[in-house]
Amino acid sequence: MPTPPPLASGPEGPDALRPLLVTVLDALRDGRLARGGPLPAGGPEAVAERIAHAVGDLLPDEGDPDALRTLVHALAEGAADPADPLCAAHLHGPPLAVAAAADLAASVLNPSLDSWDQAPAASALEAVVTRELAHEIGLADSLVTTGGTESNQLALLLAREAHGGSVRLVCGANAHHSLPRAAWLLGLPEPVVVPAPGGTLDPAALDEALTRFSGPLLVAATAGTTDAGLIDPLPEIAGLCAAHGARLHVDAAYGGGLVFSDRHREKLSGLEAAHTVTLDLHKLGWQPVAAGLLAVARPRDLAVLRQHADYLNADDDTEAGLPDLLGRSLRTTRRPDVLKIAVTLRTLGRTGLGALVDQVCARAREFAALVQHHPGFELYDRPVISTVLFRPVKATDDAVAALRRTLLHDGRAVLGRARMDGRLWLKATLLNPHTRPDELAHLLKLVEGTTNG
Numbered sequence: 001m002p003t004p005p006p007l008a009s010g011p012e013g014p015d016a017l018r019p020l021l022v023t024v025l026d027a028l029r030d031g032r033l034a035r036g037g038p039l040p041a042g043g044p045e046a047v048a049e050r051i052a053h054a055v056g057d058l059l060p061d062e063g064d065p066d067a068l069r070t071l072v073h074a075l076a077e078g079a080a081d082p083a084d085p086l087c088a089a090h091l092h093g094p095p096l097a098v099a100a101a102a103d104l105a106a107s108v109l110n111p112s113l114d115s116w117d118q119a120p121a122a123s124a125l126e127a128v129v130t131r132e133l134a135h136e137i138g139l140a141d142s143l144v145t146t147g148g149t150e151s152n153q154l155a156l157l158l159a160r161e162a163h164g165g166s167v168r169l170v171c172g173a174n175a176h177h178s179l180p181r182a183a184w185l186l187g188l189p190e191p192v193v194v195p196a197p198g199g200t201l202d203p204a205a206l207d208e209a210l211t212r213f214s215g216p217l218l219v220a221a222t223a224g225t226t227d228a229g230l231i232d233p234l235p236e237i238a239g240l241c242a243a244h245g246a247r248l249h250v251d252a253a254y255g256g257g258l259v260f261s262d263r264h265r266e267k268l269s270g271l272e273a274a275h276t277v278t279l280d281l282h283k284l285g286w287q288p289v290a291a292g293l294l295a296v297a298r299p300r301d302l303a304v305l306r307q308h309a310d311y312l313n314a315d316d317d318t319e320a321g322l323p324d325l326l327g328r329s330l331r332t333t334r335r336p337d338v339l340k341i342a343v344t345l346r347t348l349g350r351t352g353l354g355a356l357v358d359q360v361c362a363r364a365r366e367f368a369a370l371v372q373h374h375p376g377f378e379l380y381d382r383p384v385i386s387t388v389l390f391r392p393v394k395a396t397d398d399a400v401a402a403l404r405r406t407l408l409h410d411g412r413a414v415l416g417r418a419r420m421d422g423r424l425w426l427k428a429t430l431l432n433p434h435t436r437p438d439e440l441a442h443l444l445k446l447v448e449g450t451t452n453g
């Protein structure tokens with residue numbers, strides 16, 4: 001039997017990893033240089049061909065010691081890189097170096113947060129961070145999730161367990177698709193979709209819906225809509241929920257990060273009235289995926305997630321003082337995503353994180369101003385967070401869609417698309433705090449050049 005390959009942890013781990021990290025870092029650099037832009041040119045076929053070539057024989061009889069370099073290079077070359085200022089389509093942010101470094105430690109140590117005997121320190125860290133982050137937004141506790149979708153699902157599950165299977169979701173037409181999807185998944189009644197003219201939930205229409213429907217209701221508002229980065233009128237919605245006895249969930253997957261900024265935090269006013277809040281630091285928080293949280297106002301609501309599996313949380317172990325972790329998630333094996341979050345919070349502090357938030361919001365305002373002053377473009381509205389919707393004047397929807405695809409295909413810029421006011425808009429979601437004003441001007445020039453053919 002040949003010597004097995006080295007492990008990432010244990011006494012040999014650091015020395016075994018060090019040269020591999022050099023390989024990875026070099027391949028990341030070379031792959032990015034080979035790409036030369038925000039995403040690979042040539043569209044899906046060209047990328048698939050290069051990947052097929054890099055993979056070759058996936059499970060060869062004899063292994064290939066160069067596979068790490070080859071595949072990391074291929075992935076970097078074929079990446080849509082959110083660290084490139086011209087990559088600004090989605091809530092897909094560039095992770096901070098320090099967060100990625102912490103995530104490496106999480107991979108090496110490989111704690112699993114389903115039982116204390118697999119994650120003694122990680123579980124203690126998670127307990128502190130989840131509580132303190134919830135307190136930041138005026139709630140009591142939180143659970144770590146894989147992102148906004150899982151947080152929204154958990155929020156609906158907690159509502160169902162608190163109010164029964166007849167609880168009906170009431171959400172805006174602007175809500176993320178994961179909310180009605182969670183209602184479907186959990187077997188809840190057909191959701192009521194309230195109009196959201198102009199992109200935010202209309203309180204008068206919500207009032208009407210809450211009056212019309214009897215039975216337990218769960219209102220889901222959004223702080224930071226996917227399409228336009230708008231924030232529903234949370235205090236008014238909270239007031240309506242209180243008046244009608246409805247439960248309130250706020251999906252702050254995007255906007256939740258504003259809490260770190262003295263300048264923007266007040267936009268989240270009303271959040272503290274929610275029963276549950278979705279947060280997601282892989283959006284406005286500069287974390288590698290995954291970094292979701294579901295915050296809860298009443299920790300006792302979490303009791304319904306309690307689960308017993310003798311190999312993980314035997315009663316006598318729990319009685320003897322071993323923390324019972326199974327009820328902290330619907331998952332079993334679970335990564336310590338909390339480590340990179342904790343490292344980021346401590347490294348940057350409130351001031352550092354707030355400055356990043358302020359920076360991307362300022363860049364969005366600057367980009368909006370560029371659009372507004374350009375006779376060839378129309379601006380949808382002033383940005384509330386860091387999303388800017390714009391379109392070439394007089395372009396048809398088909399032309400806007402084709403323009404976006406041309407930029408993607410040529411690998412020159414990654415812009416999103418959003419339908420608002422019955423028209424199709426280009427979407428720039430600015431999450432990169434290093435993006436400079438001249439790079440935004442270049443982005444607009446690129447779009448202008450592509451518009452003109």
Ligand SMILES: Cc1ncc(COP(=O)(O)O)c(C=O)c1O
Nearest residue numbers: 091147148149150176226251253
């Ligand atoms: C408002 C909102 N909620 C939830 C989600 C889903 O988050 P995730 O993709 O992390 O599951 C998104 C994704 O963009 C979102 O914009």
